[in-house]
Amino acid sequence: MAAALLAAATAGPATARAVDPAPPPPVPTPRQTAQVRPAGEQASEVLSHAHCVLTLHRADAPTARCGAAADTREARSGTLLMTWYTGAAYTGGATDIRGDAGSCDAGGVGVFDISDSLGRSWDHAVSSFRDYGGCAVVEGWDGAGYRGETRIWVGDQPYLGADWDNRISSLVVHG
Template identity: 35%
Template sequence: MSTMARIFAIAASGFFAVASFQPAQAETTDAYSFTPERHCLFLVEGISSGEEESRILSYECHTDKDSARQAQQASSGTHLMTWYSGQNFQGSSYRIQGTSGPCDRSGYGFSNVGSVWNNRISSFKTYNRCNSVSGYDGFNYARDIYVCVACGSSSGYSEPYVGNVANNRISSLKMWNNWH
C-alpha cells in the first residue's frame, strides 16, 4: 500500500497523524466524501534521491474555511500547490506544503492521490517555483493525461480547468521546477 493510501486509510478511521497541528481543531467528517465541502492541508517532503514519491508528514482537513485558513497559517512548510474539486478553483481543496522548500528539478510527487482525490481534480494552482505538472490517469504515474512543462512564471501557475481529457481522471501527480 502506498504512503498516500495509508494516510487516507488512517484518515477514514478518524485518526490523524499530525505533527505540528492541533488535531482538536480538525473536523472528522467522512474522509471519502466532499459533502460537506472539505479543505485539507498536507505537509510533505520533497522526493528523495532514489525515491518516486513524496513522504507525507501530516494531514488535516476542515469543513470550515476559516479553520482551514488558520491551520494553513500555523503550518510550517512552503506552499507548493492547491487542488480543487471544481473548475475555477471552487469546491473542496487540498493544499500541499513542502518541508524541502520551493520546487526544484526533483520536485514533489504522489504516486496515488488517494481515495478522496482519485478522479476528482478539476483545477489547481502552483506556487514557489512549481512551474511544471504532470497528471496521470493511473496510479504510479501511468498514462500521462495532463502535462504542462515550464508553465506560468517562476512564482507559479494557475490552471482553472485541467481540460476535458484530464478532468476528474487524475490518479497520480508530479510537480517540479523546470527552469533551474
C-alpha cells in the same frame, strides 16, 4: 398508512395523488471533523471535499490534514507549492500541497497516490489548480504510482479540460 395507499391506488389515479405520503425526512449530513493522518498511515476513510492540506516530505510519506486540522499553524508550515480544486475556476473543495524542503526545484515533489493520501473521494477529483513556491510545471497521471496516461501543464490551470477533468490520481510539481 399502507392500507390508505392501497385503497387509494385501487380507487384510481386521481384519488391516489390526493393521499401521497409525505416526503421522507432529510438525511442528516455528518459534521466535518478535524482529521489528521500521520505520515505513513493509509487513508482508509473517505474525506469529504472540504479544505485539506497535504504536506509532502522528501524522506517520509505525506501528512494529510482536513477540516479544522487544515487550519492550524502546523498544517500551514512548509512552503505552499500548489492548491488543487474539485471545481473549475478554482472553486469547490481545495487541497493545499506543501513541501517541507522549501520551494520547487527541477526534481520536484509528488503525490504518489491521491487516494492513499487523502481518501477515495479525492482520487480523480482535480478540476483546476494554482502553482506557488516556484512551481511552474505540474505533471499528472490517471493512475496511482505515476502510471497510466500522463499530461503536463505549465502555470495555473482554471480548468484541466474535458479530457483531464476529474482524472488525476498521482502528480508531480516542479520548477
